[in-house]
Amino acid sequence: MGGVPPRPREDPRPLKGVLRSFAFAWEGLAYAWRVQRNFRVEVFLGVLAVGLGLWLGVDLAPILLMAALVLSLELLNTALEALTDLASPIYHPLAKQAKDTAAAAVLVASLFSLLLGLYLLLPPLLARLGLC
Secondary structure, eight states, X not given: OOOOOOOGGGOSSHHHHHHHHHHHHHHHHHHHHHHOHHHHHHHHHHHHHHHHXXXXXXXXXXXXXXXXXXXXXXXHHHHHHHHHHHHOSSOOHHHHHXXXXXXXXXXXXXXXXXXXXXXXXXXXXXXXXXXX
């Protein structure tokens, strides 16, 4: 029997350890894509915002940063939900608070992203459509 493989950071071949870490991260991303509807919706909205930004010729840096923030928080929320379900398989009010608070972080970031998107994209969109 081969035993347990070394953890990526303990692998004596540094490059292989780094590549394994990226593979684990990719598995997490694929899992979130597969099972989290909100993650897929947020990816779609982020791509839409970037496409609109390109079409309108606005600075993409703030759009990309806010999309990355929302998606990262959604991934953290997914991880926290999984850990909470593992630690507390039956209902517990503290488990609910942990899940709700993590979801609130995604909500806050999403609302600020929406406001920033309106601030950056609405004036050039109205101008492009001849409404302003």
